[in-house]
Amino acid sequence: MALPAETVGRLVELFRDGASNRAAARELGITKNTAARYRTILAFPPAPKQPNPRRSPLTVAEKFATFTRPAEDGHMQWTGRRARGHGTPVFNHDGRTLTARPVAFRIATGRDPVGYVTAECGDRDCVAPAHMEDEPGRARVRAQLAAVLGTTARRDACRRGHATAEHRRYGPSGDPYCGACREETRTREGAA
Ligand SMILES: [Zn+2]
Ligand SMILES: [Zn+2]
Known part of the structure; x- marks a missing residue:
């Protein structure tokens, strides 16, 4: 079905202004498919990608840092929100919910943790990146501790x-x- 000439004229203007098929369709009360069909007929290139409005200007690490407060002895307190129930520190980034300690671990080590990440500094609530250990890390810490205690008991x-x-x-x-x-x-x- 052909669109009225007036509508096509408006469509051309909208496409020239960089409108997406969805935006043009909404504006003119036509379907997105019709807008797409006319984009092809009129030989307009695809609309430039709109930046995701939910996209955070901060990196994950920067966003993480906004929810921490330095504490004594290099520990860090979490000032952000916590998961209901178990109280695990969490935060949102780019529309996703992230758990703070694995993020802290990645900040400190540059790699993804294996298994759970916990604070191994004596302060279970700490979120300091340098104090995080994953499962292999914890095993290593325990082995070192056992060796130290063994020689100094x-x-x-x-x-x-x-x-x-x-x-x-x-x-x-x-x-x-x-x-x-x-x-x-x-x-x-x-x-x-
Ligand atoms: Zn700590
Ligand atoms: Zn003896």
């Missing part, structure tokens, strides 16, 4: 009652042992 005496302060020695890889016990073992082996 404060025990007063060994299993046989030799005073730690006096007899504790360290092997080449940093593992602790009781010097007195080792001495006794050597003596016993020497005697045997």
Whole structure:
């Protein structure tokens, strides 16, 4: 079905002004398909892409930062909204809801986390990018912690009652042992 000449004239004007098929159709009370058909007939190029009105002028990292407040010892408080129920810090960016801690993790590491992201700084509510760990990170932290605690555990005496302060020695890889016990073992082996 052909459009009245007057409508076509208006369509040409609208297309010249950069109107999209949808916008022109709305303006003239015709269907989007009709507008598209006439765009082809009239040999107009496709309308320039309109910027997404919901598009944030801020990057994800910048938007994240607007919801944080520095706290003591490098921790960060979340001032933005929280998911209902579990209270996880979340925020909107470009029409999407993002969870704050995975974003913080990406800011700090430049990569996507594996599994859950948690604050491993002693402040469970912290959102400081440098304090975030994903699952492999947590396993690494625990292993390091176990190693540190293993070598510095404060025990007063060994299993046989030799005073730690006096007899504790360290092997080449940093593992602790009781010097007195080792001495006794050597003596016993020497005697045997
Ligand atoms: Zn922290
Ligand atoms: Zn001992």
